[in-house]
Amino acid sequence: MQPRSRAECIERDRVDSLAAHREQFRLPEDVIYLDGNSLGALTRSAERQVAAVMQEQWGVDLIRSWSENGWLDYPSRLGDRIAPLIGASPGEVLVCDSTSIDLFKIVSAVALQRGKRRKLVTELGNFPTDLYVLRGLARLVPELDVVAVPREELSAAIDHETLLVVLTHVHYRTAEMYDLAAMTAHVHSVGARIVWDLSHSIGALPIDLGLSEGDFAVGCTYKYLNGGPGAPGFLYVRRDLQAALQPVLSGWLGDARPFDFLDDYLPAPGIDRHRCGTPPVLAYAALEGALNVFDGVDVESIRRKSIELSDLFIALVEDLPQAESLHLVSPRDPARRGSHLSFAHADAGAVMQRLIKRGVIGDFRAPDLLRFGLTPLYLRFVDVWDAVQILGEEIGRTFIDKNKLGARHEEGTHRQTGFHVGLVRTD
Ligand SMILES: Cc1ncc(COP(=O)(O)O)c(C=O)c1O
Incomplete structure (x- = not known):
C-alpha cells in the first residue's frame, strides 16, 4: 500500500530495511537530493x-x-x-x-x-x-x-x-x-x-x-x-x-x-x-x-525500493492540482523503467532553477524535461512527499503566471521521445 500522507511516509521510512544506509552518506540538512543518477552523494567511507x-x-x-x-x-x-x-x-x-x-x-x-x-x-x-x-x-x-x-x-x-x-x-x-x-x-x-x-x-x-x-x-x-x-x-x-x-x-x-x-x-x-x-x-x-x-546490500532490495519511491513520486505528482501541466515521459510500467523519472513541462528550465533554490535538486534536460533520480540508499519516502509538494508549488507559480499572460494548452508530441504530451504555450 502506497503512503497517502506525510505521516504515512514517515511510518514507511521507519520500517524501511534500507533506511539505516542513509547514515553512511554526508547530505546537507536542507537538501532533498534527486540527482544521484548524475552525481551520487558523498559517502563517509569515501x-x-x-x-x-x-x-x-x-x-x-x-x-x-x-x-x-x-x-x-x-x-x-x-x-x-x-x-x-x-x-x-x-x-x-x-x-x-x-x-x-x-x-x-x-x-x-x-x-x-x-x-x-x-x-x-x-x-x-x-x-x-x-x-x-x-x-x-x-x-x-x-x-x-x-x-x-x-x-x-x-x-x-x-x-x-x-x-x-x-x-x-x-x-x-x-x-x-x-x-x-x-x-x-x-x-x-x-x-x-x-x-x-x-x-x-x-x-x-x-x-x-x-x-x-x-x-x-x-x-x-x-x-x-x-x-x-x-x-x-x-x-x-x-x-x-x-x-x-x-x-x-x-x-x-x-x-x-x-x-x-x-x-x-x-x-x-x-x-x-x-x-x-x-x-x-x-x-x-x-x-x-x-x-x-x-557491502552486504542486496541489489534486489535496492530495486524494490526504487520502484516504490518512483511509483509514489508519480502518484503524488498526478494528485497535484497542477498535474495537467506535467507529463510523465518515463514509462509508467516499472518493469520498463530505470531509477529516474522525467516529466515534460513547458517551463521546465525555470521550474528546476526554482526547485534547486529551495533545496530540491534534480536536473533539467533541454528542451523541456524535469529529471529526478531516485536513489534508495539515501532517499526517504518523506523526501519524495516533500519534494513533490514543493514541485507543486513551483509549477503552480508558473501556471498562474502563464495564465495571466494568456496561456493556452496545446497538445503535441514530445520532440525527443515521440511521447504524446500537452504543452503550455504563451501567445
Ligand atoms: C549513458 C552515458 N554514457 C556515457 C556517459 C559519459 O561518461 P564520461 O563522461 O564519464 O565519459 C554518460 C555520462 O553521463 C552517460 O550518461
Whole structure:
C-alpha cells in the first residue's frame, strides 16, 4: 500500500530495511537530493578512504605504495568488486579511464577483428558520447558504417552485416529500459556482438551479463555507485572473448611486462590488457570507499525500493492540482523503467532553477524535461512527499503566471521521445 500522507511516509521510512544506509552518506540538512543518477552523494567511507590514502600511503609510503598499498592493482581490484553488481565474474571487469574512452577502447578493438562485417548499429537519441565515439572511429576507419536509427527500427537494422550494436540499457533522458537478455539474444541471432552502456543501471537495478551472455559493457561509477565527480569508468569483456580482443589504445600498463620497458608491445593476459596509463589513485580511493556502502546490500532490495519511491513520486505528482501541466515521459510500467523519472513541462528550465533554490535538486534536460533520480540508499519516502509538494508549488507559480499572460494548452508530441504530451504555450 502506497503512503497517502506525510505521516504515512514517515511510518514507511521507519520500517524501511534500507533506511539505516542513509547514515553512511554526508547530505546537507536542507537538501532533498534527486540527482544521484548524475552525481551520487558523498559517502563517509569515501571521505575516510581518500584521507587515508593521502596521509598514510602517499604521505608516508610514497612511491612504495604502487606495490605495497596495491595502487597498481586498483583497476582490476575495483573491477572485481563491482563485477557482482553486473553479473560478471572476477577478471571480467576493469575500472579505468572514463566511460567515453572505455567505449572507444572496446569498439576500436572489435573493429580491428571485423572481417567482412561493417555496420555499427546504435540508437538515435542515445547518450551523445555513444554516438560521437562511433562516428569518430568511422572517420578513422572509413570501411565502418555507423547506422543510428530510432528505437522502433533497431531490430530491423541489426542484420548479417552488423559487426557491433551499442546501446544504453537505461535511457539517460526517459529512463526507458531495454530487455537486456532479449536484445542480446537478438544481436547474437545474426552473429553480431553488443556493447551495453550500463551508466544508468549499475548500482540501481540487478543486471546479469553472465546469464544473458552479454559480450561487452561500459559504464560510469559516479552515478549510483557514488564514486565521486569524474570517478573512473568501467569496462567488461566476457571471458571467452578476451584473448582475441587486441587493444588499439595499447598503453604501457596494458603490456604483459610493463616494468621491463620493452620496445615491443605484448598484450597482458585477460582484462588487464585494456589498461592504458597510470591510474589516478585518489579517484580510485574515493570509489573504493564508496563501494563499502554496497557491502552486504542486496541489489534486489535496492530495486524494490526504487520502484516504490518512483511509483509514489508519480502518484503524488498526478494528485497535484497542477498535474495537467506535467507529463510523465518515463514509462509508467516499472518493469520498463530505470531509477529516474522525467516529466515534460513547458517551463521546465525555470521550474528546476526554482526547485534547486529551495533545496530540491534534480536536473533539467533541454528542451523541456524535469529529471529526478531516485536513489534508495539515501532517499526517504518523506523526501519524495516533500519534494513533490514543493514541485507543486513551483509549477503552480508558473501556471498562474502563464495564465495571466494568456496561456493556452496545446497538445503535441514530445520532440525527443515521440511521447504524446500537452504543452503550455504563451501567445
Ligand atoms: C549513458 C552515458 N554514457 C556515457 C556517459 C559519459 O561518461 P564520461 O563522461 O564519464 O565519459 C554518460 C555520462 O553521463 C552517460 O550518461
